[in-house]
Amino acid sequence: MMPTVSPVLRPSYLPPVELHRPNDLGELFACVAAGACPLAGGTDLVVWASQRGEPRQLAWTGGIDEWHIVDISGQQVRIGAAVPLSRIARSGELRSLISAVIEGASVVGSVQLRNQATLVGNVCTASPGGDTLPGLYVHDAMVDVVNAAGSRRSIKISEFICAPGKTNLAPGELVAGVTVRGLGPLEGSAFCRFTQRNALDLALASVAARVRFESDEQTVAQASIALGAVGPTVLDAGQAAALLVGRTLEPTQLRECANLAAECCQPITDHRASADYRRQLVRALTEEIVLAAAKQVTAGCASVEAS
Amino acid sequence: MKTQLTLRVNGAPRDVPLSFVGRRLLDTLRLELGLMGVKEGCGEGDCGACTVLIDGEPMCSCLLLTGVVEKCEITTIEGLPAAFLTRFSAICAEYGAVQCGYCTPGIAVMAAWLHAGGTELGDQPISKLFAGNLCRCTGYQQIIEALTALR
Missing domain, CATH: 1.10.150.120 ([2Fe-2S]-binding domain)
Structure with missing residues (x-):
């Protein structure tokens, strides 16, 4: 019998994508106005374009020089839209400033993917399980948005991402970068995710925490916790974090905080894990990550490494 | 008007038709330049069979559009x-x-x-x-x- 020909086109034989390569923001906005979709690292978009045939028109953002800048001024870090994850993950300077973001950036995909994928791309994809997102939430990330008229606005990341795969970006607007608040004195942050395999996998649950101590290095002055992959967007477990403030990180306090984090998350049951399992993960990860963030302070930021 | 795209592949300039700007680098390398050492596995960036070096850094050529790497040094296994x-x-x-x-x-x-x-x-x-x-x-x-x- 003759083998039947698969009706699915081989990716290689799809017609080429119409690729624009603008050299400045003006040209980029003109391409977008003409219907092109902005292309950063392309680790999602090129797969969609070559397998589903959509989108057919892309405008590469790598030609915008100012979007390649990582600017550190004092406690603030601004990361341009064209900066790949590997540049962030390999920076020793950033490691001590935005630990939770770095820990997320260094587990995305693989070496190859991190060389291509961008932090801003991860934000705009708005996946509930985006590995860099919980870290960005606890580092109070602001998304810098520009429009063709040149006006800019800054949106809190929790308001920018509104649903799975959905953001509050208006038509004609582009994300130029993200600005995050780095760690100050007596402050630490950490991120951890749970996956079935160690690479190229999506998190079943992930947690980021940020803790600032009073000058005694024992009493918590401020805390924030963000939960990934257990709700329609990354969730701010503010109530759970508030339980830690004014207290020391004794096992009972930690347990109470982790229980509340597990209660306030909204996991779903799917083919990868049950909702109950995800809740258990949140409980375990929260305890672990609050301690890891605290340890950064007590160990005197021992994780600073050469870039 | 420009009709060719000049890439730097394995240390030498290589011309490809301008129509390849919006093709995956993987397809350009295999179909147009005959560099069959670059393999297509999953076509989604998971398997790494299509890994090439772009300015010395490994990337998946199935996820790169050719026009994006015009100014880069591309190295394949060849x-x-x-x-x-x-x-x-x-x-x-x-x-x-x-x-x-x-x-x-x-x-x-x-x-x-x-x-x-x-x-x-x-x-x-x-x-x-x-x-x-x-x-x-x-x-x-x-x-x-x-x-x-x-x-």
């Missing part, structure tokens, strides 16, 4: 130094690190990156650095042993 490839093959043979060989070109390109001092922060183990190169028949143990010996 462009790796002969001395390195000889040593890589000898070590693979010694450790039994090749069975069907489909994932091997991608692993060789990653190995060349590693050999040239490529790493990530915190001196990651080989198993972690090579997490983006899937093998379905040889077995990772032999591959990791060979790469450890090579390093």
Whole structure:
């Protein structure tokens, strides 16, 4: 019998994508106005374009020089839209400033993917399980948005991402970068995710925490916790974090905080894990990550490494 | 008007028709330049069989559009130094690190990156650095042993 020909086109034989390569923001906005979709690292978009045939028109953002800048001024870090994850993950300077973001950036995909994928791309994809997102939430990330008229606005990341795969970006607007608040004195942050395999996998649950101590290095002055992959967007477990403030990180306090984090998350049951399992993960990860963030302070930021 | 796109592939300028600007680099390298050492596995950036070096950094050529790398130095397995490839093959043979060989070109390109001092922060183990190169028949143990010996 003759083998039947698969009706699915081989990716290689799809017609080429119409690729624009603008050299400045003006040209980029003109391409977008003409219907092109902005292309950063392309680790999602090129797969969609070559397998589903959509989108057919892309405008590469790598030609915008100012979007390649990582600017550190004092406690603030601004990361341009064209900066790949590997540049962030390999920076020793950033490691001590935005630990939770770095820990997320260094587990995305693989070496190859991190060389291509961008932090801003991860934000705009708005996946509930985006590995860099919980870290960005606890580092109070602001998304810098520009429009063709040149006006800019800054949106809190929790308001920018509104649903799975959905953001509050208006038509004609582009994300130029993200600005995050780095760690100050007596402050630490950490991120951890749970996956079935160690690479190229999506998190079943992930947690980021940020803790600032009073000058005694024992009493918590401020805390924030963000939960990934257990709700329609990354969730701010503010109530759970508030339980830690004014207290020391004794096992009972930690347990109470982790229980509340597990209660306030909204996991779903799917083919990868049950909702109950995800809740258990949140409980375990929260305890672990609050301690890891605290340890950064007590160990005197021992994780600073050469870039 | 420009009708050709000039890429720098394995140290030499190579002209391809301008229509390849919006094709995947993988297709340009294989279909237009005949560099069949670049393999297509998953076409989604998971398997690493299509790994090439872009300005010395490993990337998946199935996820890159050709126009994006016009100004970059592109290195495929065909462009790796002969001395390195000889040593890589000898070590693979010694450790039994090749069975069907489909994932091997991608692993060789990653190995060349590693050999040239490529790493990530915190001196990651080989198993972690090579997490983006899937093998379905040889077995990772032999591959990791060979790469450890090579390093």
